Amino acid sequence: MGHCPRNGHTVPDPHLGRYAARTAGMTASEIRALFAVASRPEVVSLAGGMPNLAALPLETLAGQAAQLIAGEGLTALQYASAHGLPVLREQICEVMALEGITARPDDVVVTVGSQMGLDLVARLFCDPGDVVVAEGPSYVGALGSFASYQAQVVHVPMDGHGLVPEALRAALLQARAAGQRVKLLYTIPNFHNPAGVTLAVERRAEILEICRAFDVLVVEDNPYGLLGFDGQTYPALRSLDPENVVYLGSFSKTFASGLRVGWVLAPHAVRDKLVLATESATLCPPTLNQMIVSRYLATHDWQGQIKTFREEYRERRDAMLGALEAYLPPGCTWTEPEGGFYVWVTVPEGVDTKAMLPRAVAARVAYASGTGFYTDGAGSRRMRLSYCYPTPERICEGVRRLGAVMESELAHAFAGA
Ligand code: PMP
Numbered sequence: 001m002g003h004c005p006r007n008g009h010t011v012p013d014p015h016l017g018r019y020a021a022r023t024a025g026m027t028a029s030e031i032r033a034l035f036a037v038a039s040r041p042e043v044v045s046l047a048g049g050m051p052n053l054a055a056l057p058l059e060t061l062a063g064q065a066a067q068l069i070a071g072e073g074l075t076a077l078q079y080a081s082a083h084g085l086p087v088l089r090e091q092i093c094e095v096m097a098l099e100g101i102t103a104r105p106d107d108v109v110v111t112v113g114s115q116m117g118l119d120l121v122a123r124l125f126c127d128p129g130d131v132v133v134a135e136g137p138s139y140v141g142a143l144g145s146f147a148s149y150q151a152q153v154v155h156v157p158m159d160g161h162g163l164v165p166e167a168l169r170a171a172l173l174q175a176r177a178a179g180q181r182v183k184l185l186y187t188i189p190n191f192h193n194p195a196g197v198t199l200a201v202e203r204r205a206e207i208l209e210i211c212r213a214f215d216v217l218v219v220e221d222n223p224y225g226l227l228g229f230d231g232q233t234y235p236a237l238r239s240l241d242p243e244n245v246v247y248l249g250s251f252s253k254t255f256a257s258g259l260r261v262g263w264v265l266a267p268h269a270v271r272d273k274l275v276l277a278t279e280s281a282t283l284c285p286p287t288l289n290q291m292i293v294s295r296y297l298a299t300h301d302w303q304g305q306i307k308t309f310r311e312e313y314r315e316r317r318d319a320m321l322g323a324l325e326a327y328l329p330p331g332c333t334w335t336e337p338e339g340g341f342y343v344w345v346t347v348p349e350g351v352d353t354k355a356m357l358p359r360a361v362a363a364r365v366a367y368a369s370g371t372g373f374y375t376d377g378a379g380s381r382r383m384r385l386s387y388c389y390p391t392p393e394r395i396c397e398g399v400r401r402l403g404a405v406m407e408s409e410l411a412h413a414f415a416g417a
Pocket of ligand 1: 049112113114115116139141188193221223249250251252257261262
């Protein structure tokens with residue numbers, strides 16, 4: 001801390017005394033730090049969560065973008081409302097209907113990816129010291145947003161059926177007894193990042209009831225909900241309790257992450273505040289990108305495209321599960337995701353995933369150590385493996401390398417014991 005790299009050297013940061021206190025919570029995520037090495041071609045990266053865009057109709061999209069600029073450029077290249085384009089907000093309501101949500105376009109706020117939605121929600125609700133309850137493990141980007149508003153994250157365990165309601169109740173009782181103010185439950189109910197599990201339908205109403213009873217607002221983050229490998233969808237928490245759920249959606253995993261178009265569906269009163277917060281954060285979401293998404297939804301078989309993505313991800317998931325079975329040493333266990341991008345692996349005693357990472361990268365495979373997904377230091381015997389981006393062959397080769405690295409860690413641990 002307090003030093004910054006320059007020309008290969010680390011020098012004291014001359015601005016150290018100036019930073020706001022909230023920057024203390026801003027640390028580079030372990031995943032970000034890995035990006036540079038992991039993106040070398042000889043390394044099989046099972047670390048990042050980049051969607052596989054290869055199946056997108058690029059020629060068609062290029063033609064549409066050109067038409068938008070040539071035909072409607074004076075609108076497409078101009079500022080627009082902070083709320084988001086009305087036509088896109090209507091289409092977003094149609095997308096959400098697939099998961100049982102009935103919403104008015106007026107209650108949708110378009111954001112620069114759902115990451116911005118997370119930041120706005122944290123900005124609106126978190127004072128320093130407030131508690132946000134989140135699954136353990138949880139999405140790194142959300143943990144970063146909460147940290148930057150100086151909120152404290154309390155993790156609640158999951159099992160194979162997602163967040164455990166009794167554990168949530170116990171955590172809320174404990175926080176209450178400690179005099180803490182719990183503002184939000186942040187949850188990723190479907191095809192969890194990083195855990196790869198889905199919240200059982202039977203648990204959904206119970207979790208919502210618990211949050212109501214403790215006066216906690218639910219933030220439902222659902223970028224993967226339409227990526228169930230059998231085309232299965234689950235009722236959104238928002239559809240079960242519209243007044244106490246803020247829902248975050250995204251086109252990043254179902255269309256194109258680089259366009260940075262996501263949204264928040266909020267109870268009406270919250271919606272007003274979100275629009276004001278957007279104005280101060282970015283004035284408005286990018287007009288051209290919203291128009292590109294809107295045109296795509298209006299003219300393309302976007303549900304068919306999602307089906308294509310799902311089929312590719314299913315093939316990659318299968319490749320990964322097969323490789324884990326074949327190559328990981330005994331004592332490893334993992335989740336078997338039915339959608340989304342990630343497998344969560346538990347490794348045997350003697351392996352520390354954070355300490356092992358440089359050795360894995362030297363053996364030309366990268367993963368995300370479990371420690372990045374907790375705020376309380378847990379996760380050293382867990383890792384996240386993503387199967388979304390590499391081809392099935394690369395996935396197999398990557399897991400083979402990982403298995404060999406783990407075998408050697410175990411051999412050393414055993415020899416040292
Ligand atoms: N939430 C979760 C759970 C995610 O995995 C991601 C991206 N990895 C995001 C939000 C942010 O997505 P975007 O900003 O691209 O919509």
